[in-house]
Amino acid sequence: MNIIKYPHPTLRHPSKPLRRVDAELRRWIAEMFEVMYSRKGLGLAANQVDLPYRLFVINLKANEDEKDEELVFINPVITKHAGMAEAEEGCLSFPEIYAPVRRPEKVTITAYNLSGDEMRYELTGLLARAVQHEVDHLDGVVFIDRLGETARLSVRDALIGLERQFESDRARGLIPDDAQIAQRLADLERART
Numbered sequence: 001m002n003i004i005k006y007p008h009p010t011l012r013h014p015s016k017p018l019r020r021v022d023a024e025l026r027r028w029i030a031e032m033f034e035v036m037y038s039r040k041g042l043g044l045a046a047n048q049v050d051l052p053y054r055l056f057v058i059n060l061k062a063n064e065d066e067k068d069e070e071l072v073f074i075n076p077v078i079t080k081h082a083g084m085a086e087a088e089e090g091c092l093s094f095p096e097i098y099a100p101v102r103r104p105e106k107v108t109i110t111a112y113n114l115s116g117d118e119m120r121y122e123l124t125g126l127l128a129r130a131v132q133h134e135v136d137h138l139d140g141v142v143f144i145d146r147l148g149e150t151a152r153l154s155v156r157d158a159l160i161g162l163e164r165q166f167e168s169d170r171a172r173g174l175i176p177d178d179a180q181i182a183q184r185l186a187d188l189e190r191a192r193t
């Protein structure tokens, strides 16, 4: 399992709801936490590891020794939001790029957990911001889409760098072509959604 980076097309793919929680899904989730910790991230959406499912994981401590801080959100839906706040965000699919993003300050989110129970969370602060960033991923939206004009300009060169790296990796055969990526996602969706 690897983290895909901008501009990989799966980051733009709207994810589909999962039908069930089973052993294979639990294994993927455990792996998602591992790759997230290995890159010191605090949140990771399934499509960032090239899986087309409505699922993300969070650990605000970004530390594998703090397993009780782990949160799993399956088929999440934000049902309410309030207020507005701006803070700097980064993303494991945009290494070394940070920029301020405006988002609602408080959200209510419902999601299934690993036991298949429907949970409802009223969140504020960093956790509210993190779940909004991750739900955006599931909708094919990334944080640079939400930047103001000044921030957009400040990340422009770094994005061009990532685009060049992607094209060069693809030319070296490290990344499949768009049709192969789409086919794989369709197969994974057929199996589980």
Ligand code: ZN
Pocket (backbone or CB within 6 Å): 090, 091, 092, 093, 133, 137
């Ligand atoms: Zn992200």
